[in-house]
Amino acid sequence: MALHLLGKDPDSPEGKSPTVYYDDETDNYLVQGWKVLDAGRLEQLDLPEHETVVEIPKRMVRFFPEVKGGGGAGV
Secondary structure, eight states, X not given: XXXXXXXXXXXXXXXXXXXXXXXXXXXXXXXXXXXXXXXXXXXXXXXOTTOOOEEOOGGGGGGSHHHHTOOSTTO
């Protein structure tokens, strides 16, 4: 598996998070973000026990190839 760094939040004070990666083996994205812990927000989701939710700022969608006009595979 090879993970490819697509972008980090340019406004992150420490430059560590949030971050978007692409996995070229699974053709999926990995998103590192802030843990969503607010019960009011979580109860609005149909979230299976084996999944979690992270939050990233809207400005980071530009790192997804589909938003840039490219495809997901071969990033």
